[in-house]
Amino acid sequence: xxxxxxxxxxxxxxxxxxxxxxxxxxxxxxxxxxxxxxxxxxxxxxxxxxxxxxxxxxxxxxxxxxxxxxxxxxxxxxxxxxxxxxxxxxxxxxxxxxxxxxxxxxxxxxxxxxxxxxxxxxxxxxxxxxxxxxxxxxxxxxxxxxxxxxxxxxxxxxxxxxxxxxxxxxxxxxxxxxxxxxxxxxxxxxxxxxxxxxxxxxxxxxxxxxxxxxxxxxxxxxxxxxxxxxxxxxxxxxxxxxxxxxxxxxxxxxxxxxxxxxxxxxxxxxxxxxxxxxxxxxxxxxxxxxxxxxxxxxxxxxxxxxxxxxxxxxxxxxxxxxxxxxxxxxxxxxxxxxxxxxxxxxxxxxxxxxxxxxxxxxxxxxxxxxxxxxxxx
Amino acid sequence: xxxxxxxxxxxxxxxxxxxxxxxxxxxxxxxxxxxxxxxxxxxxxxxxxxxxxxxxxxxxxxxxxxxxxxxxxxxxxxxxxxxxxxxxxxxxxxxxxxxxxxxxxxxxxxxxxxxxxxxxxxxxxxxxxxxxxxxxxxxxxxxxxxxxxxxxxxxxxxxxxxxxxxxxxxxxxxxxxxxxxxxxxxxxxxxxxxxxxxxxxxxxxxxxxxxxxxxxxxxxxxxxxxxxxxxxxxxxxxxxxxxxxxxxxxxxxxxxxxxxxxxxxxxxxxxxxxxxxxxxxxxxxxxxxxxxxxxxxxxxxxxxxxxxxxxxxxxxxxxxxxxxxxxxxxxxxxxxxxxxxxxxxxxxxxxxxxxxxxxxxxxxxxxxxxxxxxxxxxxxxxxxxxxxxxxxxxxx
Numbered sequence: 213x214x215x216x217x218x219x220x221x222x223x224x225x226x227x228x229x230x231x232x233x234x235x236x237x238x239x240x241x242x243x244x245x246x247x248x249x250x251x252x253x254x255x256x257x258x259x260x261x262x263x264x265x266x267x268x269x270x271x272x273x274x275x276x277x278x279x280x281x282x283x284x285x286x287x288x289x290x291x292x293x294x295x296x297x298x299x300x301x302x303x304x305x306x307x308x309x310x311x312x313x314x315x316x317x318x319x320x321x322x323x324x325x326x327x328x329x330x331x332x333x334x335x336x337x338x339x340x341x342x343x344x345x346x347x348x349x350x351x352x353x354x355x356x357x358x359x360x361x362x363x364x365x366x367x368x369x370x371x372x373x374x375x376x377x378x379x380x381x382x383x384x385x386x387x388x389x390x391x392x393x394x395x396x397x398x399x400x401x402x403x404x405x406x407x408x409x410x411x412x413x414x415x416x417x418x419x420x421x422x423x424x425x426x427x428x429x430x431x432x433x434x435x436x437x438x439x440x441x442x443x444x445x446x447x448x449x450x451x452x453x454x455x456x457x458x459x460x461x462x463x464x465x466x467x468x469x470x471x472x473x474x475x476x477x478x479x480x481x482x483x484x485x486x487x488x489x490x491x492x493x494x495x496x497x498x499x500x501x502x503x504x505x506x507x508x509x510x511x512x513x514x515x516x517x518x519x520x521x522x523x524x525x526x527x528x529x530x531x532x533x534x535x536x537x538x539x540x541x542x543x544x545x546x547x548x549x550x551x552x553x554x555x556x557x558x559x560x561x562x563x564x565x566x567x568x569x570x571x572x573x574x575x576x577x578x579x580x581x582x583x584x585x586x587x588x589x
Numbered sequence: 590x591x592x593x594x595x596x597x598x599x600x601x602x603x604x605x606x607x608x609x610x611x612x613x614x615x616x617x618x619x620x621x622x623x624x625x626x627x628x629x630x631x632x633x634x635x636x637x638x639x640x641x642x643x644x645x646x647x648x649x650x651x652x653x654x655x656x657x658x659x660x661x662x663x664x665x666x667x668x669x670x671x672x673x674x675x676x677x678x679x680x681x682x683x684x685x686x687x688x689x690x691x692x693x694x695x696x697x698x699x700x701x702x703x704x705x706x707x708x709x710x711x712x713x714x715x716x717x718x719x720x721x722x723x724x725x726x727x728x729x730x731x732x733x734x735x736x737x738x739x740x741x742x743x744x745x746x747x748x749x750x751x752x753x754x755x756x757x758x759x760x761x762x763x764x765x766x767x768x769x770x771x772x773x774x775x776x777x778x779x780x781x782x783x784x785x786x787x788x789x790x791x792x793x794x795x796x797x798x799x800x801x802x803x804x805x806x807x808x809x810x811x812x813x814x815x816x817x818x819x820x821x822x823x824x825x826x827x828x829x830x831x832x833x834x835x836x837x838x839x840x841x842x843x844x845x846x847x848x849x850x851x852x853x854x855x856x857x858x859x860x861x862x863x864x865x866x867x868x869x870x871x872x873x874x875x876x877x878x879x880x881x882x883x884x885x886x887x888x889x890x891x892x893x894x895x896x897x898x899x900x901x902x903x904x905x906x907x908x909x910x911x912x913x914x915x916x917x918x919x920x921x922x923x924x925x926x927x928x929x930x931x932x933x934x935x936x937x938x939x940x941x942x943x944x945x946x947x948x949x950x951x952x953x954x955x956x957x958x959x960x961x962x963x964x965x966x967x968x969x970x971x972x973x974x975x976x977x978x979x980x981x982x983x984x985x
Binding site: 248298302 | 669670672674675678679736737738741745846912913914915918977978
């Protein structure tokens with residue numbers, strides 16, 4: 213299958229996908245309930261899109277295309293309320309978080325759909341270990357080349373998204389010491405990581421995709437698990453490094469942060485991206501996964517060491533005019549608060565310390581997902 | 590045979606039966622996908638005094654107490670898995686429960702009358718038939734590692750119909766005592782007071798034990814042992830006072846859950862202790878059955894089993910869609926509710942001292958228990974597999 217043409221979209225539009233956990237409210241282990249949830253949700257009108265994921269204990273929702281923070285957040289809240297209501301009727305709890313803290317991957321049941329069974333056979337235990345939960349953000353691009361430019365120009369900001377969204381400190385019952393343990397699971401896949409450094413769509417198609425396809429390794433863009441990947445059929449680039457946050461408020465804020473960043477980058481005031489930027493990419497990514505907001509970044513152009521938290525706060529400052537133009541100041545405020553108070557990984561660790569059990573931690577996540585949190589300050 | 594050999598054989602009869610049952614359970618599970626507890630029941634039945642005669646008469650004694658404890662542990666776990674908030678969020682679940690229990694009661698009572706069973710006995714039989722064996726359901730669910738709506742609903746409906754069955758049973762006993770002995774005091778005592786005090790004792794444990802654990806601060810490490818010991822104590826206490834150990838254990842689990850002390854994964858089934866006591870429980874229950882009595886009441890039994898299946902499945906199917914699941918899953922829930930027995934037998938044990946001996950009065954009960962003892966868990970297993978909720982065998 214040749215690469216499909218990149219369908220131009222309205223620049224700076226955005227859409228959000230959230231992979232959510234379905235848990236049993238008795239023991240707070242994952243609950244294989246997505247078929248039951250989907251059956252019930254299919255009967256009413258769901259305010260958005262909802263579909264199954266790899267294993268029966270995950271469910272994925274996605275929003276429409278949005279331009280404004282308030283509308284995006286409103287839809288996310290409606291979708292959450294619909295999910296929570298359905299969950300209540302079926303005795304299923306819902307929550308965010310990049311990993312389930314103590315599920316055993318070998319216990320997960322693969323959702324009955326041919327593609328999922330194929331993947332399960334190909335990747336073996338990796339497929340079940342891939343019971344991790346991410347937030348994906350799509351940003352519309354006016355052209356394919358603009359998309360590739362943004363994809364690479366964002367390399368230096370990628371750790372911001374990891375650190376701000378991180379909500380997966382525990383995995384398989386133990387504290388991993390990572391703020392985002394989820395990304396370690398993603399990294400196990402052979403086609404994960406960064407996209408090749410090509411800034412023109414034509415070159416990308418001819419010099420990379422066509423060659424890869426000829427090797428037989430990939431069939432479509434779907435087979436790449438890159439941190440950011442182009443999505444030609446939507447005309448978007450898709451950021452995939454975020455853990456699903458514990459609240460929809462944080463999810464909406466992260467999307468608008470990306471939107472504002474793209475607006476700034478499209479002004480092309482910064483030095484253009486270069487292949488050498490990726491020399492520090494994996495190191496920065498690790499810092500953000502491991503230490504979250506307390507991590508250290510190496511600036512790809514100046515090689516200066518920066519505190520991740522301070523770099524985020526400085527970036528938020530710089531983005532203010534863009535946020536004003538996009539009406540997303542509330543989103544930036546939410547992230548400023550996150551940078552100050554700490555991310556959701558920190559919240560979960562505190563819960564673990566207080567409750568004394570991983571189950572108590574999931575219960576806190578379920579509670580936090582259910583209700584609105586203050587946004588407008 | 591020299592006397593000493595006979596004596597030794599008599600002494601080892603029980604452990605021998607347990608080993609055999611365990612072996613049969615493993616092999617039956619591997620080769621025939623038979624739920625382990627079905628095999629335990631079959632072995633107990635075959636070795637019982639009335640059949641092969643390997644096991645002595647099982648009435649009363651240490652074995653009965655141990656079986657009660659085993660059952661108490663299972664009921665505690667079931668109570669712990671019951672989420673009362675679900676009833677509030679989905680009132681149709683409560684309606685389903687009331688209707689399926691009520692229909693079963695009425696249908697079985699009608700059948701018993703057709704077979705000209707005396708009224709009080711027919712009422713007792715109808716109350717018993719309401720209940721789904723929580724032990725069978727929970728063991729099969731845990732064995733299949735199933736999760737989903739059929740699983741959750743079967744567990745909840747089983748807990749609810751057991752409580753309803755118990756209330757109905759005690760009410761009938763009260764009525765029976767009033768009718769035969771004419772003593773209002775004794776009637777109220779044997780129904781209302783027994784129910785309230787048993788549930789109260791359970792609730793008391795449900796508050797005290799988690800409180801103690803929290804005070805000790807060793808929740809994660811010692812939870813299993815402490816809860817098991819508490820169930821042991823509670824069972825012994827209620828048996829000694831001639832109250833209902835079953836209701837007490839269920840209430841204990843229910844209150845403990847809502848006091849939010851979260852059990853960890855290891856404690857499902859109470860681990861190896863729970864496995865061991867389950868073998869004992871089901872061998873014991875199987876051994877309390879007698880084929881002659883079973884055979885005598887086979888027609889009544891078949892009729893009761895049929896209307897019970899019909900009543901339960903109809904009710905769960907009828908309310909499937911309004912309560913949020915498909916017709917198919919509704920029907921499968923009804924099928925999964927089939928197991929009866931452990932609960933019934935132990936309930937009967939409790940009425941012996943009241944001279945209301947249902948086991949001897951209605952031969953049909955034996956046959957019903959025998960049928961559903963073995964076939965019931967299998968039906969539950971099939972329902973879970975057909976609903977796509979059981980863990981595929983190779984991956985379990």
